[in-house]
Amino acid sequence: METWQDLSALVKERLEAVSSSERGVFAAGVAERLMSWHEALPEDEQADFTLSLRPLLNSVWxxxxxDSTAFTAINRGVADYMLSEYCHNEGQDGPDGADESAAAATLHAAHAYLFGCTDFAVWVSDRGVEAVDQHLEYLAEQEEEDLPDLDEALIAELQRQLRDLDLIAERSKELRHAKFGLPIDTSIRLRVELRTPLSSRD
Known part of the structure; x- marks a missing residue:
């Protein structure tokens, strides 16, 4: 039986093999699931900085x-972060908002879109795995009963990521040059065929 570490390595291998455009869609999908989960938290547990990144994530999508016109908004969103107090070298002494899983995944997804580097998409994948671990810790603190096994939960997350990559691969030809713009009707169709299923938290 494959371990979650095996599956994590497989996700990385798949990300290295696909186009930068496919990596961008994958990163947006994982970041969306983390953002949706964060937005569903009780209001007093939500982080203002994370919520402030919703427009950036929408632009990444x-x-x-x-939609090539989104480049400017994404570039500006990343620049705003770089110039903010949340981008610092103060370690634990500085604001930690950008280290929240959904926030970090969104920022990595934006970088994946802008620069096309494999590492950013891999880091989004890692954040998805880390978020599962953190969520189970949260449930344990709430004294929830019948918690799922951690390894099984991590395996389920990575299997989901692999299914996402399979779905994206089916549209690889259309996505290959998406960063430079696609016909409007194609973009609209891809929102239905990709954004909707990739955003699902199931």
Whole structure:
């Protein structure tokens, strides 16, 4: 039986093999699931900085699915972060908002779109795995009963990521040049065929 570490290595291998456009869509999908989970938390547990990144994530989706005009908004969103107090070298002494899983995944997804590097998409994958671990810790603190096994939960997350990559691969030809713009009708169709299922938390 494959371990979650085996599956994590397989996700990385798959990400290295696909186009930068496919990596961008994958990163947006994982970041979306983390953002949706964060937005569903009780209001007093939500982080303002994480919520402030929702417009950036929406722009990443638009760009990844063929709207080249989103580049400016994504570039500006990353620049705003770089110039903010949340981008610092103060370690634990500085604001930690950007280290929250959904926030970090969104920022990595934006970088994956802008620069196309494999590492950013891999880091988004890692954040998805880390978020599962953190969520189980949260449930344990709430004294929830019948918690799922950690390894099984991590395996389920990585299997989900592999299914996401399979779905994206089916549209690889259309996505290959998405960063430079796709016809509007194609972008609209891809929102239905990709954004909707990739955003599902099931």
């Amino acid at each position: 638009e760009g990844a699915l063929g």
